[in-house]
Amino acid sequence: MKGKNWREYQPQRKQKKRHRHRKGGILKKLILAVLLFALGYVGFQIYFRYSKPYVIGLDAGHGGIDVGAVGVIQEVDLTEHTTAKLAELLQADGRFRVVLSRDEGEDKSITDRNKLFQRVKPNLVLSIHANSGEDASAFGFECYPSPPGKPNYEKSLVLAQYIAKEMEGAGARLRGTDGVRFGYYVADEEGNTSKLLLDSTDTQIYDYDTFGMLKNMACPTVLVEQCFVTNQEDVAEFGTDEGCARAAQAYYQAICKYLEDVEKAEPK
Ligand SMILES: [Zn+2]
Known part of the structure; x- marks a missing residue:
């Protein structure tokens, strides 16, 4: 009886062991999969950066x-045409990884775009816009770096000066003293906000809000107003496919020169 019991007992024990072994195997595979995923993620981050x-x-x-x-x-x-052209130029260069704030045709809030760049931490950010005037005669190029007192103000100003200079070289007529301005939103007592645009010579620190894309940026940031969409001549120069390509070329040159001169010692 003793032996029989033993034989009867054995298979049960083996079965239990096998079962336990299978459970352990799944756990091991799961841990391995998580580890591989984590490794892949870290690898991608390192590659990306x-x-x-x-x-x-x-x-x-x-x-x-x-x-x-x-x-x-x-x-x-x-804005979309110029951005696509500029991305093409940067990618063809080989030294740059381009991060776009949104897809073509996508409606995304300025807060979300700003947050994306705060997360990705690029070396610099360029936000592309165009101007408009009630009067069709208004014309020219201007750009807005992060203003005095805001993060990365000094470098943003230098980048803006490089951009304005290249745009002037491409034929743009610069607005203000040198095509570089500081932009603020000023609220009145009723809470209505209006834009306050100051020349780059006004380096006083104001407590006003600035443009959404320039807020809290961890890198030099410049917003460009490429030309006036309400001005026929401006559009012919910098609003057509060819004109957007010309502006993109100027931005590309400015980015290259800025990084070579200012950021060379600290690439990411
Ligand atoms: Zn705009």
Whole structure:
């Protein structure tokens, strides 16, 4: 009886052991899968960050149902076309990884675009817009760096000066003293906000809010107003396919020169 009991007992024990073994196997596979995933994720992050010396954030203003200013052309057509051209130039260069704030045609809030760049931490961000005037005679190029007192103000100003200079070289007529301005939103007592645009010579620190895309940025950031969509001549120069390509070329040159001169010692 003793032996029989033993034989009867054995298979049961084996079965139990096998069962336990299978359970352990699944757990091991699961841990391995999680580890592999984590390793892949870290690897991707490292590749993303270090495979190219510089990460450039590009923001095509407006998008989706928000077409921006409307004049001879729609602002959004200009911002998307120029951004696509600039991304092409940067990618062909080989030194840059381009991060776009949104897809073509996508309607995404400025807060979400700003947050994306705060997360990705590019070396610099360029936000592309176009101007409009009630009077069709208003013309020219201007750009807005992060203003005095805000993060990365000094570097943003230098980048803006490089951009304005290249745009002037491409034939743009610069607005203000040098095509560089500081932009603020000023609220009155009733809570209505209006834009306050100051020349780059006004380096006083104001407590006003600035443009959404320039807020809390961890890198030099410049918003460009490429031309006036309400001005025929401006659109012919910088609003057509060819004109957008010309502006993109100027931005590309400015980005290269800025990074070579200012950021060379600290690529990401
Ligand atoms: Zn705009």
